[in-house]
Amino acid sequence: MTTGAWIMLAFGCVVLYGGLVWSLVHIKPGTSKTGKQQKGTGRRKR
Amino acid sequence: MAERREHWRGRPQFLLAAIGSAVGLGNIWRFPYVAYANGGGAFLIPYFVALLTAGIPLMMLEYALGVRMQAGPPVAFGRIKKGLEWVGWWSILAAFVIITYYAVIMAWCWNYLYHSFTLAWGADAKDFFYSNVLQLSKGSGELGNPVMGIVIGLLLTWVVVYWIIHKGIGRVGKVVMATVPIPIILIAILVIRGITLPGAAEGLNFYLTPDFSRLLDPHVWLAAYGQIFFSLSLAMGIMIVYASYLPKRSDVTNNAFITSFANCGTSFFAGFAIFSTLGYLAHTTGVDISEVARAGPGLAFVTIPTAISKLPVAAAFFGVIFFLTLLTLAVDSLFSLVEADVTAVMDKWGFNRQRVTFVICLIAFIIGLLVFSSQAGLYWLDIVDRWVNNYGLAAIGLAEVIVIGYIFGAKSFRKFINSVSEVKVGVWWDIMIMVVTPIILGATIVLSFYQEFTKPYGGYPTWARISGGWAVVVAIVILSFVLMLKKARGRRKTQAKMPQKARGKGGKRR
Numbered sequence: 001m002t003t004g005a006w007i008m009l010a011f012g013c014v015v016l017y018g019g020l021v022w023s024l025v026h027i028k029p030g031t032s033k034t035g036k037q038q039k040g041t042g043r044r045k046r
Numbered sequence: 047m048a049e050r051r052e053h054w055r056g057r058p059q060f061l062l063a064a065i066g067s068a069v070g071l072g073n074i075w076r077f078p079y080v081a082y083a084n085g086g087g088a089f090l091i092p093y094f095v096a097l098l099t100a101g102i103p104l105m106m107l108e109y110a111l112g113v114r115m116q117a118g119p120p121v122a123f124g125r126i127k128k129g130l131e132w133v134g135w136w137s138i139l140a141a142f143v144i145i146t147y148y149a150v151i152m153a154w155c156w157n158y159l160y161h162s163f164t165l166a167w168g169a170d171a172k173d174f175f176y177s178n179v180l181q182l183s184k185g186s187g188e189l190g191n192p193v194m195g196i197v198i199g200l201l202l203t204w205v206v207v208y209w210i211i212h213k214g215i216g217r218v219g220k221v222v223m224a225t226v227p228i229p230i231i232l233i234a235i236l237v238i239r240g241i242t243l244p245g246a247a248e249g250l251n252f253y254l255t256p257d258f259s260r261l262l263d264p265h266v267w268l269a270a271y272g273q274i275f276f277s278l279s280l281a282m283g284i285m286i287v288y289a290s291y292l293p294k295r296s297d298v299t300n301n302a303f304i305t306s307f308a309n310c311g312t313s314f315f316a317g318f319a320i321f322s323t324l325g326y327l328a329h330t331t332g333v334d335i336s337e338v339a340r341a342g343p344g345l346a347f348v349t350i351p352t353a354i355s356k357l358p359v360a361a362a363f364f365g366v367i368f369f370l371t372l373l374t375l376a377v378d379s380l381f382s383l384v385e386a387d388v389t390a391v392m393d394k395w396g397f398n399r400q401r402v403t404f405v406i407c408l409i410a411f412i413i414g415l416l417v418f419s420s421q422a423g424l425y426w427l428d429i430v431d432r433w434v435n436n437y438g439l440a441a442i443g444l445a446e447v448i449v450i451g452y453i454f455g456a457k458s459f460r461k462f463i464n465s466v467s468e469v470k471v472g473v474w475w476d477i478m479i480m481v482v483t484p485i486i487l488g489a490t491i492v493l494s495f496y497q498e499f500t501k502p503y504g505g506y507p508t509w510a511r512i513s514g515g516w517a518v519v520v521a522i523v524i525l526s527f528v529l530m531l532k533k534a535r536g537r538r539k540t541q542a543k544m545p546q547k548a549r550g551k552g553g554k555r556r
Contacts, residue, residue, distance in 0.1 A: 001247050005254035008087025012254075015094050016311040023303035027057075028468050 051116055052215045054291050059219035061304055064288050066226040066378030068279045068309040071151065071346070074233070074375060077273060077313035078320040079341035082253055084269045085260030090314075092261065092270035097310055100486055101274040103478040104443065105285060105302035106471065107450050110463045112289025113296050118390035119283040120530070122290070126454050133445045135526035137283040138390040140438045141383045143518060144282065146410045147427045148380050149207070150418040153199030154179060154347060155372045162354075162365030171351040179347070183421040186429070186510040190421030197419050204411045207381045211388060212403040215291045218385065225378045232371040233316050239364055240322030243357075249325020252335045253317050268493060271486045276435055278309055279379065281443040283386040290389070299467040320345070327353040343424070346372060384410075394534050425506065426514050432503055433515035436494040438522060444487040451480035 001009075054060040081089040115122035119134030157179055161167065167174035176182045183190045210221050240246055260266050279285060285305075289296075321339075327349065328335040338349055354365045384406060391402045418427050450459050456476035464470045497503070502511060 002251050002255050004256045005087060005251050008090055008254045008256050009250075011087070012090050012314050015090070016307060016314050020304065020307035020311055023300055023307060023469075026300050026303075026469055 052291055053293055054215060054219055056219075057296075057301075059222065060288060060292055060296075061301060062222040062226045063218060063378070063382065064279075064285060064301070064305045065308045066222045067284050067288065067382035068277065068305055068379075069226070069229070069312045069375060070277075070279075070379035071372060071376050072277045073309070073313040074316045074320065074372065075343070075345045076341050077277065078253060078317035079339060079345065080269055080273050081317060082321070082339055084266040085257045086252065087254040088256035088258045088261055089266065089270065092267045093273065093310070096267075096270040096274040096486075097306060099478050100271055100483045101278050101280075101310075102302050102306045103475055104275070104280050104447070104483060105278060105306050106298055106463060106475065107446065107459070107479060108280060108285035109289040109298045109302055110459065111450070112286040113292050113294065113298060113466065114462055116290050116294060118290060118386065118393045119286045120390050121393045122286055123449065124530075126449060129530075130449055130453070131530040132526040133442070133449055134283065134286075134390065135529045136438075136445065136522060137281055137286075137442045138387055139522040139525055139529075140434055140442060141282040141284065141386045142406070142410065143430060143434050143438075143522065145380060145383045145387070146413040147418045147430060148376065148383065149200055149203045149410060150196065150414045150423060150427065151343070152203040152373065152376045152380060153196045153414075153419070154343070155369055155376060156199035156202055157195050158347060158351070159366065159369040159373060162351075162369050163362055165351075165355050165362055165365055167351045167355065169355070171355070172348045174351075175343075175347045180424055181421050182424055186422050186425035186506055186514070188422055189417075192415055192419045193421060193423075196423070197415060200411060200414050200419055203377075203380070204407045206377065207384055208403060208407045210377075210381050211384055211407075212400045214399060215385075218381065221381075222378055225374050229371050229374040230312065230315075232367050232374065233312070233319055235367055236319035236364070236371065237315065237322070239357075240319045240326070243322060243326035243329075245325040245327075245329025246322035247325065248328065249321040249323070249335055250318065252325070252339065253321035268486070268490060272490060274310075275443060275487070275490075276439065277313065278306060279382065281439045281446060282383060283390065284382045287386045287389045288382065295466045297466060297468050298463045299469040299471055303469065320350070323350060323353045327356065330356050394529075396534075425510070428504060429506055429510060429514035430518055433519050434522075437491060437515075437519050440487050440490045440494070444484055444491070447479050447483045447487070451476070451484070456480050 054063070081087075081093070084092075111119075111122050115125050117125070119137050120131045121134070123134040124131035161174075161179075179193075179195065181190070181193050210217060241250070275281075289298075289301075321335075324335055324338050327338050331338075340349060350368060351365065354361055354368060357364055384403070387406050388399065388402050391397060391406070392399055417423065420426075450456065456479050459479075460471060460473075460475050463475070498511075502508070503515075506514075
């Protein structure tokens, strides 16, 4: 492959897959159900 | 008592469903060619800019609308302002038109899956596709009879879609756990096979070698924005509907980033499978890659089958893998479109889901049977697809950004987005929604008009372009107003959770 093709291959990988990884690591823990921090279980019903 | 709206069982289900909807046939048969034709690797620059400035902001808009309003597009837009419900119906009707022919493309895939076990297309894949599979007539005026192979594939497609949709979002969530990862794995198999073939490097050079001088051409930028807009399943109501099945305070921005990057990453990846295979075909036949590179059905059903039949080993296996990839890519895009229609009808009139699903599938099947499965089906498919995309979806997208940007107010909408999201967006989002995206979509529509009048599309006769193109677009607009004016059933209208300020008398009564 040409050097230009290799450079654009690297560019595509960095921006597209880098973007995907960036957004995945920004998922906050405990948000899988509602997208919002789940309430803790510290407060119990009396 | 108001019925509780169904919800996805967890965020992964929603994300997979949204990614499955966005990733479709266009990722494999359109993106690689558009990239090649618009500067090769250099196209990635406008493509990435378009993703950040239009694709992701619009995706956020649609997700936020669904999450906030907890309803499909007609009811959601109606809640923004009474009298705007037609914008939602517009997108729903466009989605309906698309499903009538998208299912027929799936029917072709079923046929090819069957034929790939024996590589039935032989040495002349072009003749096989047009004469055997489509039995194509001489022109759009010669409808001929429905083609039996396509009818069987069409029936199979609608049975599968009905089975997935009729039980509700719960079954959709389970199905996407399989139908989204499978095509990615299959594409990976095709990439590995492709890049290990002789001539693959030459093909990839065509795909990726940058021609930076093309970046000065405005058409390249419009092509990038068009590719982003049409490949993310925007303006069809799907993302609003899928997000409406999330709980009310779900993340918006990060979900939009994940869906958009996953979709574009798949397109980029699929390009390696396509262009390495094209390189191999050029290598074995001795023709230039520019002679074999193309987009659309011609690529999937003529060029790639030709290359597959020339594979040194296990050609039938890779034929099966390729058409399974197309089927699994298409199926979740198709049922997401149907789901958008079903949800819109259920939200407004409160009909039973199974009945609504059955009626929509049946009507779409009949239209597909009579028009797109006929011997002139390919011509009509091409005309309707062109008009619905270039005028219908672009205009709907324009209407959406105007409604949110100027009528609801971009700033207050952004405030809501930031109140629920993991990644906060700044004032740039307002600028994209109020200025950049309307200009781009407006320019796309104007350019399409200009091209239509200077060089009519596809060389079709005027009556065919009017009846299959303009008439369909006008019918969508008129019908969207008719559906808006058709009153919701009293009971169901009040069941929908209307915001306090928008709640009318009916809301008080129950």
